[in-house]
Amino acid sequence: MSVYEDLQARFDLPEVPPEGEPALVDVSRHVELAGALKDAGFTMYVTVCASHFPSVTPKVKKGQEPLPPTVEAWEVATVLRRPGPNSEAFAWRVRVERPVVPTLYELFAGADWQEREQYDLVGVIFENHPDLRRLMMPEDWDGHPLRKDYAIDTRVAPWR
């Protein structure tokens, strides 16, 4: 019995693992799922990837009713791995409309720097993180560069 089947009922995951992308989990179950996976042998913290989905107005053909713009959202995908022979990676996503997600630092010490980096570049705030500072950009940097509304040619004042 695979881990997915084990966790499927408990965390309201789709019955079949979705093809092509990790399953969506409610943000309130985020830490609980990570804990359940750690108990199931997924002890290696692999990565966290936050991404920004800005509000866009869908294009419609001439004469059709205009559609309402989509809601701005952030997605945080986390990947854990079971080490050893027949290693397996498990990934899941949480989608939030306010960039606040609980931290996994209590479970995985490696979440410390990874979540700092995502906070720095995408601007997702990891609640209860012990030391949420910028990791890559200078501490007085303005904005979060990997947000979609941050233009690649944004002019910045020379730093120091």
Added chain:
Amino acid sequence: MTEFPPRVDPHFDIEEYDPEADLMALNMGPQHPSTHGVMRIKLFLDGETIVKAVPYPGYLHRGVEKLCEKLTYVQITPIFDKHDYVAPMTNEQAINLAFEKLLGLEVPLRARVLRTILAELQRIASHLLWLGTFTLDIGGTIGGGASMMMYTFREREMILDLFEALTGCRFHYNTHCPGGNRHDVPEGWETVVKAVLDAIEPRFDEYEALCDNDIFLVRTEGIGVLPPDLALELGQTGPVLRASGVDHDLRRDAPYHAYDLVDVRVAVDDGCDSLARYKVRVAEMRESVRLVRLLLPMLPQGPIVGSKPIKSLIQFKAAAGQVYVGMETPRGELGTYLIGGGDQRGAAPYRCKIRPPSLHAMAALPYLLPGHFLSDVVTVLGSLDPIMGEVDR
């Protein structure tokens, strides 16, 4: 099972430290020659003993992930050469594995075997450079100090010559593309590879004989002890994880390329210290020589690109989809979290998150350094084999 000291709290308040102690804050870097690039570590010292270490990466941050969102799948490969400038071959392979999974491309067997051979040769070259700089870092442990570096660079040159014969470049090859390889093996290349391996293999014994001296052992044994549970939590991979006694190697445990055709013997050591990391890397170089010898006769005839040859920058298109693909580079698991459907044509990724093994290795420093002397900082840092271009991207 050995006893490990209690885990250090990397966020403890330095103000709470013994008020009688004469603390000193020392900045190491960002231009310290032993930091393998530009990296600043703020050290709090009590006498010569480290109480707290706070690393500050980011001096080489070039915004590669943002750049990837603006380029197409064909254009991204050469950027990946430039993160980890010590192992560009495996970096290219890692991003192309992710592209192939997202785009659903098949790679022909000849390209898969060739990629495996290149990955193993790159592993030898990368570990050779590490061995040379590591012995240089810990300062004159073998006679003049620089002698080991001269020896390992001599052998590394032979492997770079092999890559040059194949791709025309000594570095930054750009020889992989989604769906296969760009350069086929030139005539007689296999014979040269065999000759190079025959020349290199006996030299590993010489390295071990050179490093088997009291100064090297004193400088590395028991320095930077990383317990296995902490190593896993921190996401350590590659030689750092295996030197902590965890038997995990993606080449064997989640085979990609042509690793399912060969039996990879994984080198593991329970030492958990800098000496164990040295032992694991030397064992891996021997294993890589064995794997290349096994794989060379297996190189089949046939095409090296699965799809049509690349003629257009927007040749590969994918709808939205999210994949995570990890691959074992010389430094550990280099993963890519890829979200497709970046531009209207679908030819660029929406988000491309790189998971560099060196960043995770650097995250271990606040746990490893406290309790050691100042002179051991370079030993611990060197034994983790960080490449700052990859840490900061």
